[in-house]
Amino acid sequence: MKKYSRQRETVLEVLQSVKTHPTASWIYDRARLEIPNISLGTVYRNLSELRKFGYIISFKTDDGNEHFDATTDKHYHFCCTECGKVIDLILEGTEELDSKAQKILDCEVNNHQLLFYGRCKLCMNSAKLKPNN
Numbered sequence: 001m002k003k004y005s006r007q008r009e010t011v012l013e014v015l016q017s018v019k020t021h022p023t024a025s026w027i028y029d030r031a032r033l034e035i036p037n038i039s040l041g042t043v044y045r046n047l048s049e050l051r052k053f054g055y056i057i058s059f060k061t062d063d064g065n066e067h068f069d070a071t072t073d074k075h076y077h078f079c080c081t082e083c084g085k086v087i088d089l090i091l092e093g094t095e096e097l098d099s100k101a102q103k104i105l106d107c108e109v110n111n112h113q114l115l116f117y118g119r120c121k122l123c124m125n126s127a128k129l130k131p132n133n
């Protein structure tokens with residue numbers, strides 16, 4: 001197997017092994033356990049190729065982080081503004097959004113992204129546990 005494809009496969013496997021929507025530098029740290037001399041630039045390049053070919057998706061949150069995701073089925077994300085955790089969200093009734101937007105814009109709409117922000121359950125519970133809260 002060629003070197004570049006082993007690197008790409010490792011990057012993909014690392015991402016497929018988690019549901020946490022990691023950043024490129026997190027993936028880089030994991031990939032280095034498999035391929036010690038892999039560079040961050042190589043990880044970025046492979047991530048961008050994997051995205052181009054539709055194996056993965058990525059999105060940016062308000063904190064400026066780009067998150068990668070090997071789940072490519074249509075789904076949305078919730079980002080906790082306290083701990084930064086990103087959770088998958090499958091929402092019913094959004095199939096029509098593209099065609100609704102298309103009608104309003106009078107443009108061709110192929111895709112949309114929705115990102116929800118708030119506090120996750122864990123952060124809500126830990127706030128409750130704090131005294132004077």
Ligand SMILES: [Zn+2]
Pocket residue numbers: 080081082083084085119120121122123
């Ligand atoms: Zn949280």
Ligand SMILES: [Zn+2]
Pocket residue numbers: 021069071075076077087088089
């Ligand atoms: Zn996801």
